[in-house]
Amino acid sequence: MTAGGTGHAEESGGGLRTALAGLTTRGRSFLAAGVAAGVCAYVLGQSDLLRVGLLLAVLPLLCATVLYRTRYRVTGSRRLSPARVPAGSEARVHLRMDNVSRLPTGLLMLQDRVPYVLGPRPRFVLDRMEAGGHREVSYRVRSDLRGRYPLGPLQLRLTDPFGLCELTRSFSTYDTLTVIPRVEPLPPVRLSGEAKGYGDGRQRSLALAGEDDVIPRGYRHGDDLRRVHWRLTARYGELMVRREEQPQRARCTVLLDTRGIAYAGAGPDAAFEWAVSGAASTLVHMLERGFSVRLLTDTGTSVPGESADGFAGATQESADAAGLMMDTLAVVDHSDGAGLSRAYDALRGGSEGLLIAFLGDLDEEQATVLARMRRRSGGALAFLLESDAWVRQPSGVPGPPDGNGERRLRMLREAGWTAVKVPRGADLADLWRQADRQRTSAAATGSPMGGGS
Structure with missing residues (x-):
């Protein structure tokens, strides 16, 4: 993505005050020494000392005036590679400066503004650019936290050959780096409700659309x-x-529980971040398998631009659909809601096919709502994250097991969910296989879908 950042540098102020404010420590020292020498020359009656004082005082003022009146016609551009990067991975930012004037520039110091979570501010020294010439530099950024981070605007620091004055001029445009959740490849197991049928030739699955x-x-x-x-x-x-x-195309709805009261802890290793990463991995996996995929949160909202049936997989637009959902998950945050009723209302329109949920702490009321959700789907898979299992004690020992969590897990299984408990730092691919074994065991014993351990 080549973006923004192209334009002329803007001056940070105007007038003599701006020029004097750009004096460096060396420039201020010269000015003070010149004034002091002038006062001493007046008191002592030394004309030679007065000439030295005038030179010391006028030189920084002259450099500030000349530098302020300098009109470099310089344009800058920024290119992100890539513009969308998973959390914990690096992106490279390429900067290009072009001298579009007929005069060469002097020494330029280039600085790009970046949020502190991406690392320190990069600074570069650009040597003299000939008329029509250009310079290219690059730097790396990395973040362990999801989000959308502004890069820029670029700043040019102009300095005189003596280092007595520095002035900063800024560009007005910036770019945005999107840090998306980590996506983990998942094994191609066959989950309940995901089969795709072809009329009378094959048995239709309840996950089929239409x-x-x-x-x-x-x-x-x-x-x-x-x-x-x-x-x-x-x-x-x-x-x-x-x-x-x-x-017919199979449907899959991925439900992400974002309730703030359902998760404890913060940071890249928190339970909520695992749930977001799990939802992202599932969405990409199901798109690759040809499902019509829909992302839903506990607030009942979905991805902007999503159709009623979700985004279609195994099509030319599936990559764009995955990008839209990743952009949504990059900025998803805790909600103020206390329940999952709005998500249940969003599922009332008809069969939602395969339902895969990433859930935080549940009380009995929310477990009942999830039991009703199960009736609206052809198959249901839940990953249950318990806060007590994710929040460690000061000594580094995991907290005691939560008996309520086990009861909620049992309630979901009795309602027909394939429910899997997620321990701290668990691997989603392993849990994915565990869910398949649980479903197979339940089908073999004739128990409700998802039953068994």
Whole structure:
């Protein structure tokens, strides 16, 4: 992404006051020494000392005036590679300065403003640029925290050859670096409710989107002749085919619990950050498998621009869809809500296919709401993060197990969820396989979906 940052540097102020404010320590020392020498020359009647004092006092003032009146026509641009980076990974920022005037520049000091979480402010010294010339520099940024971070504006510090005065001129534009959650590759296990059917040829899964489509349509090139409806062909005078063999696309809704009261702790290793990363990994995985994917939070909101059926996977637009959802998860934060009822209301429109939830602490009321959610889906998988299991004691020993958490886990399983407890620092791929084993065990024993351990 090549962005912003292109334009002329703007002066930070105006008038003699701005020029004098740019005097360095050396320049102020020269000025003070010149004034002191002038006073001594007047008291002692030494004309030679007066000439030295005038030289010392006038030189920094002259440098400040000349530097202030200097009009460099310099443009700058910034390029992020990449503009969207996972948390904990590095991005490189490329800066380019162009001298668009007919005169060469002097020594330039370049500084880019970056948030402190990305690292120290980068500073560069650019040597003399000839007319029409350019200089390129780059630096790296890294953040362990999700978010959208502004980069810029660029600042140019102009200095005179004697180092007596420095002036700062800034560009007006900036770019944005998006730090998205970490995405972990997941194994291709078969979860309940995810099968894709093809009409009468295969058994339809409850995760399939839409109703059975039996309305005939006109024949199209490539249609199977076995699907020709001869009676309607005779009636309409053209080839008509049945549409019930049309493949259906499976749906998947990823529910992210963002309630502030459901999580304890903060920082990149907190339970909430694990849940956000897990949701991101699941969204990407299901898109790659061809699902129509929808992201939902406890507030009932979804990704801006998302259709009623979610984003379609295995299409040319799936990469853009993943980017939109990653951008949403990059800035998601704790909500002030106390329950999951608004998320349940958002699921009332019809079958949501496979439902995968990342949940914090639950009370009995929220466990009941989740049990009702299970009835709206073809399959349901829950990852339950208990705050007590994630918050360590001062000695570094994990806190005691929470009996209420075990009861909530059992309630979800009895309601038909494939429920998995998430210990501190767990690997999502391992939990993904554990969920598949749990589902297989439940199907073998004939217990409710997700039952067993």
